[in-house]
Amino acid sequence: MNFIPYGKQFLDQEDIDAVVNVLESNYLTTGPNIQLFEDALSQYCNVKYTIAVANGTAALHLASLVLLNVGDKVLTTPNSFLATSNAILYAGAKPIFIDIAKDGNIDLDLCEEALKKDPTIKALYGVAFSGHMLDQEKLKYLRETYNINILEDCAHAIGAQDKGVKAASCTNSDVSILSFHPVKHMTTGEGGAITTNSKELYEKMLTLRGHGMVKTPDMKPWEYEMRELGFNYRITDIQCALGLSQLKKLDSFIERRIKIVKAYDKAFKDSIINPLYTYDGKSSYHLYVVQVDFSKLTISKEDLFIKLKEESIGIQLHYIPINKQPYYKNLGYGDEHTPVMDKYYNECFSLPMYPRLSDEEQQYIIKTLFEVLNG
Numbered sequence: 375m376n377f378i379p380y381g382k383q384f385l386d387q388e389d390i391d392a393v394v395n396v397l398e399s400n401y402l403t404t405g406p407n408i409q410l411f412e413d414a415l416s417q418y419c420n421v422k423y424t425i426a427v428a429n430g431t432a433a434l435h436l437a438s439l440v441l442l443n444v445g446d447k448v449l450t451t452p453n454s455f456l457a458t459s460n461a462i463l464y465a466g467a468k469p470i471f472i473d474i475a476k477d478g479n480i481d482l483d484l485c486e487e488a489l490k491k492d493p494t495i496k497a498l499y500g501v502a503f504s505g506h507m508l509d510q511e512k513l514k515y516l517r518e519t520y521n522i523n524i525l526e527d528c529a530h531a532i533g534a535q536d537k538g539v540k541a542a543s544c545t546n547s548d549v550s551i552l553s554f555h556p557v558k559h560m561t562t563g564e565g566g567a568i569t570t571n572s573k574e575l576y577e578k579m580l581t582l583r584g585h586g587m588v589k590t591p592d593m594k595p596w597e598y599e600m601r602e603l604g605f606n607y608r609i610t611d612i613q614c615a616l617g618l619s620q621l622k623k624l625d626s627f628i629e630r631r632i633k634i635v636k637a638y639d640k641a642f643k644d645s646i647i648n649p650l651y652t653y654d655g656k657s658s659y660h661l662y663v664v665q666v667d668f669s670k671l672t673i674s675k676e677d678l679f680i681k682l683k684e685e686s687i688g689i690q691l692h693y694i695p696i697n698k699q700p701y702y703k704n705l706g707y708g709d710e711h712t713p714v715m716d717k718y719y720n721e722c723f724s725l726p727m728y729p730r731l732s733d734e735e736q737q738y739i740i741k742t743l744f745e746v747l748n749g
């Protein structure tokens with residue numbers, strides 16, 4: 375059996391042709407495909423404005439610069455990739471780590487408790503973890519009741535929808551971000567996007583993407599003005615052509631993922647392997663996370679990773695709690711009361727899941743996982 379990674383891109387000849395077409399054109403950086411990709415994403419996510427950027431981390435950075443002020447306190451989750459809370463630090467603001475709920479998302483009830491206790495909290499950064507939408511009614515309630523800015527990190531969640539609300543539609547948030555890293559639902563190599571329904575935020579982030587530089591029709595032909603300290607977070611036309619081609623296939627990718635989810639759900643029903651959440655229609659299923667009580671088994675989590683690798687199966691742990699990272703510990707984090715996250719970290723891991731995972735490979739993973747866990 376060839377090695378089976380936990381995640382992998384899906385690229386076909388149409389994607390390759392789209393990239394080659396741009397390579398043979400006049401534009402490699404800012405060309406026509408950027409706006410086309412942004413418009414297609416706006417339409418797909420059902421949101422007014424999209425800005426495509428160099429990667430998801432750049433999207434988080436720009437969003438944080440317009441949503442936060444230096445010193446702002448921001449509620450966020452320990453269960454994410456580092457970039458989510460790093461972006462809060464980039465803006466000079468202060469992350470406050472809140473425990474997660476059973477579905478791996480930030481616990482919005484605990485967020486409310488924190489907001490009640492401390493009315494100076496300015497924002498909430500949630501992650502639609504593994505593609506599972508944040509509870510939209512609760513987000514709406516928190517946003518209206520506590521007057522906070524909300525960012526939805528939808529790096530895992532493009533294509534998800536819950537009760538008609540699409541991921542990254544910013545229906546109950548100020549800004550959302552997406553990532554197009556190859557392990558995500560669709561890829562542009564590196565790449566990301568910011569979505570918002572606010573014209574004001576859109577214009578600010580657009581300027582910050584390109585060095586804080588502005589060029590208006592009344593200026594002389596050579597003129598431009600730098601009005602803010604911005605960045606070069608542009609994405610290339612090559613990447614956007616690939617993104618457009620991938621976006622056309624996104625729904626079929628998700629359909630295939632759902633089939634894989636259902637087969638895993640069936641295999642693990644009433645067993646020692648507990649899926650974090652089973653098929654429920656609220657997710658675009660970026661990850662298939664399972665929970666195992668290692669204290670009842672003879673094998674440790676570390677040995678499980680090693681043994682499965684020997685059997686050509688790559689599993690992964692999403693995520694090490696961010697607040698326990700050395701950099702965060704040096705800032706005084708790490709001792710928050712997060713019992714659900716702690717248990718999650720001890721017991722959870724992600725199984726391979728991507729559109730090209732074959733039925734045979736999946737059956738091999740299931741069989742091998744049971745064998746290795748049962749010693």
Ligand SMILES: Cc1ncc(COP(=O)(O)O)c(C=O)c1O
Nearest residue numbers: 429430431455457529553554555
């Ligand atoms: C939840 C989450 N947010 C943000 C990012 C950052 O995205 P990128 O790798 O495109 O910078 C990632 C990427 O792994 C992620 O998983």
